[in-house]
Amino acid sequence: xxxxxxxxxxxxxxxxxxxxxxxxxxxxxxxxxxxxxxxxxxxxxxxxxxxxxxxxxxxxxxxxxxxxxxxxxxxxxxxxxxxxxxxxxxxxxxxxxxxxxxxxxxxxxxxxxxxxxxxxxxxxxxxxxxxxxxxxxxxxxxxxxxxxxxxxxxxxxxxxxxxxxxxxxxxxxxxxxxxxxxxxxxxxxxxxxxxxxxxxxxxxxxxxxxxxxxxxxxxxxxxxxxxxxxxxxxxxxxxxxxxxxxxxxxxxxxxxxxxxxxxxxxxxxxxxxxxxxxxxxxxxxxxxxxxxxxxxxxxxxxxxxxxxxxxxxxxxxxxxxxxxxxxxxxxxxxxxxxxxxxxxxxxxxxxxxxxxxxxxxxxxxxxx
Amino acid sequence: xxxxxxxxxxxxxxxxxxxxxxxxxxxxxxxxxxxxxxxxxxxxxxxxxxxxxxxxxxxxxxxxxxxxxxxxxxxxxxxxxxxxxxxxxxxxxxxxxxxxxxxxxxxxxxxxxxxxxxxxxxxxxxxxxxxxxxxxxxxxxxxxxxxxxxxxxxxxxxxxxxxxxxxxxxxxxxxxxxxxxxxxxxxxxxxxxxxxxxxxxxxxxxxxxxxxxxxxxxxxxxxxxxxxxxxxxxxxxxxxxxxxxxxxxxxxxxxxxxxxxxxxxxxxxxxxxxxxxxxxxxxxxxxx
Numbered sequence: 001x002x003x004x005x006x007x008x009x010x011x012x013x014x015x016x017x018x019x020x021x022x023x024x025x026x027x028x029x030x031x032x033x034x035x036x037x038x039x040x041x042x043x044x045x046x047x048x049x050x051x052x053x054x055x056x057x058x059x060x061x062x063x064x065x066x067x068x069x070x071x072x073x074x075x076x077x078x079x080x081x082x083x084x085x086x087x088x089x090x091x092x093x094x095x096x097x098x099x100x101x102x103x104x105x106x107x108x109x110x111x112x113x114x115x116x117x118x119x120x121x122x123x124x125x126x127x128x129x130x131x132x133x134x135x136x137x138x139x140x141x142x143x144x145x146x147x148x149x150x151x152x153x154x155x156x157x158x159x160x161x162x163x164x165x166x167x168x169x170x171x172x173x174x175x176x177x178x179x180x181x182x183x184x185x186x187x188x189x190x191x192x193x194x195x196x197x198x199x200x201x202x203x204x205x206x207x208x209x210x211x212x213x214x215x216x217x218x219x220x221x222x223x224x225x226x227x228x229x230x231x232x233x234x235x236x237x238x239x240x241x242x243x244x245x246x247x248x249x250x251x252x253x254x255x256x257x258x259x260x261x262x263x264x265x266x267x268x269x270x271x272x273x274x275x276x277x278x279x280x281x282x283x284x285x286x287x288x289x290x291x292x293x294x295x296x297x298x299x300x301x302x303x304x305x306x307x308x309x310x311x312x313x314x315x316x317x318x319x320x321x322x323x324x325x326x327x328x329x330x331x332x333x334x335x336x337x338x339x340x341x342x343x344x345x346x347x348x349x350x351x352x353x354x355x356x357x358x359x360x361x362x363x364x365x366x367x368x
Numbered sequence: 369x370x371x372x373x374x375x376x377x378x379x380x381x382x383x384x385x386x387x388x389x390x391x392x393x394x395x396x397x398x399x400x401x402x403x404x405x406x407x408x409x410x411x412x413x414x415x416x417x418x419x420x421x422x423x424x425x426x427x428x429x430x431x432x433x434x435x436x437x438x439x440x441x442x443x444x445x446x447x448x449x450x451x452x453x454x455x456x457x458x459x460x461x462x463x464x465x466x467x468x469x470x471x472x473x474x475x476x477x478x479x480x481x482x483x484x485x486x487x488x489x490x491x492x493x494x495x496x497x498x499x500x501x502x503x504x505x506x507x508x509x510x511x512x513x514x515x516x517x518x519x520x521x522x523x524x525x526x527x528x529x530x531x532x533x534x535x536x537x538x539x540x541x542x543x544x545x546x547x548x549x550x551x552x553x554x555x556x557x558x559x560x561x562x563x564x565x566x567x568x569x570x571x572x573x574x575x576x577x578x579x580x581x582x583x584x585x586x587x588x589x590x591x592x593x594x595x596x597x598x599x600x601x602x603x604x605x606x607x608x609x610x611x612x613x614x615x616x617x618x619x620x621x622x623x624x625x626x627x628x629x630x631x632x633x634x635x636x637x638x639x640x641x642x643x644x645x646x647x648x649x650x651x652x653x654x655x656x
Contacts, residue, residue, distance in 0.1 A: 097614075103619060104581070105554070105581065110619070122618060136477045137478070182614060182615050205442065205468050206470065208443065246523050249519070249524030250524045252606060253644050255605045258605075300527045302506035302523060303504070353644065
């Protein structure tokens with residue numbers, strides 16, 4: 001789950017990572033008196049807001065209210081602005097970069113730090129991004145801060161500040177089950193290192209133990225949210241073939257195959273490893289809401305009972321009065337019974353994926 | 369010789385009285401696995417498929433177990449895995465999905481520094497046809513043979529194993545690495561085992577988009593693998609995934625896509641099948 005900047009910064013403060021003075025405003029009336037120049041930043045779950053006009057400056061309250069109104073009514077790359085963060089405007093002497101993420105290939109947390117932080121960080125050459133692989137059994141001890149400080153060019157008090165920030169950030173990363181914590185830029189302002197921005201992603205599978213975190217709606221369509229709530233992995237795509245399959249890998253392979261056959265999937269729907277009539281039947285609810293022109297069901301049963309799946313498909317066809325073509329691939333336990341039940345109900349059923357998709361292609365081409 | 373487990377491996381099941389543990393331990397026994405004990409706190413004295421149930425892993429040590437299958441709910445996986453490793457169990461297979469990432473990190477870190485093997489989390493396990501099975505792969509799709517399979521998926525693995533069997537290619541070992549971002553084994557680890565395994569003559573890798581495990585596998589194959597390898601990559605059609613801040617872009621630098629993986633495999637002399645059912649044809653070209 002992505003956190004908004006203001007949520008991430010609240011966690012930074014909790015763990016002793018310095019942030020600029022400021023507050024979050026959900027409506028223009030929340031804007032307080034302005035005693036020194038402020039920056040007003042759109043709170044939105046996407047990057048590139050600066051370039052889209054989502055960051056503005058103000059010197060008086062009237063000006064701040066005006067700009068907050070403007071930003072609050074904006075949409076940035078299709079994302080609604082939730083709030084604005086109003087912060088003291090820092091005197092920036094230099095921008096650095098610091099992040100910690102879980103690196104899949106080394107199966108360890110990875111610290112990345114660069115003396116060339118800022119919006120162009122992705123084009124900074126590899127040799128100017130210093131990487132340190134954390135052994136989780138050792139954690140981040142002060143020596144890691146000292147070693148990275150040398151590379152970053154920090155000495156004396158700055159090296160101490162950097163080490164403290166790094167250790168605190170790692171503590172937060174572990175305690176809050178983060179997939180990523182990123183400070184870009186980490187700014188040097190009047191002798192202090194301050195986290196001027198925050199990007200925090202919390203592992204969704206661990207949210208049950210972080211009840212203090214407000215749940216942010218994910219970047220999903222209303223239909224996706226509805227289907228996910230019902231327990232289906234569901235993603236909307238832009239084609240016209242509704243897809244129901246089991247297992248993420250097989251569902252992905254089904255979409256790939258459709259495309260290679262010149263057919264376009266309307267959605268990704270992974271039933272999961274289940275064999276209940278209702279779970280199969282209800283999956284059609286979401287696919288139908290996406291208005292496809294045909295539906296492909298691809299089930300490699302394994303231990304799933306195919307007659308149960310067939311019952312679910314037939315129940316869906318009857319309950320929802322589906323008159324568009326349905327093509328089914330059904331393989332697994334009791335597969336012959338399952339396919340016979342489908343055939344008796346007038347639904348095309350095949351033992352393998354290839355023939356099902358070829359049949360679907362013939363039908364789709366015939367209807368054009 | 370087999371990879372990781374064989375017909376003599378004594379397996380315990382943590383969570384054996386749960387729905388998954390109960391059903392799959394029965395299927396494993398039918399396949400020939402030696403399931404010697406189960407663990408569910410508070411259920412000591414019960415029997416599941418004639419297998420005795422205990423309260424703790426320590427109590428199962430009288431059966432000298434070598435491996436455990438963990439089927440407990442996600443919040444309890446870390447505890448269960450450490451209980452097993454603390455008690456000296458060498459192979460820890462975690463079936464459970466949605467295990468918190470940092471719990472998986474702690475489990476895998478400990479395992480790697482103390483000589484344990486972790487399979488999963490969130491994978492279908494390991495099957496050695498004709499010998500044993502630990503996990504949830506369907507029994508009827510396998511045939512004993514010489515092709516080793518490693519996969520990041522579940523059902524897609526069955527699809528491909530089934531295609532192999534139907535085309536006369538039996539399997540030596542089939543491993544589901546697990547679908548999570550941190551797993552105990554990756555492709556490089558199992559390639560090393562398959563290369564050494566006398567029962568394995570050819571290797572099938574089933575990868576998917578995300579991460580750089582396939583690219584690393586391709587590099588490893590170039591230098592270290594003499595046996596023929598073929599691959600399938602799922603997710604060619606997937607839209608670009610959600611960005612992981614700038615850090616995600618810095619760490620992958622363009623890798624992780626289906627194109628990057630296919631290119632890496634091709635450069636390592638590994639044919640990549642376009643469709644899952646074409647794996648046997650691809651094998652025919654490089655193997656027999």
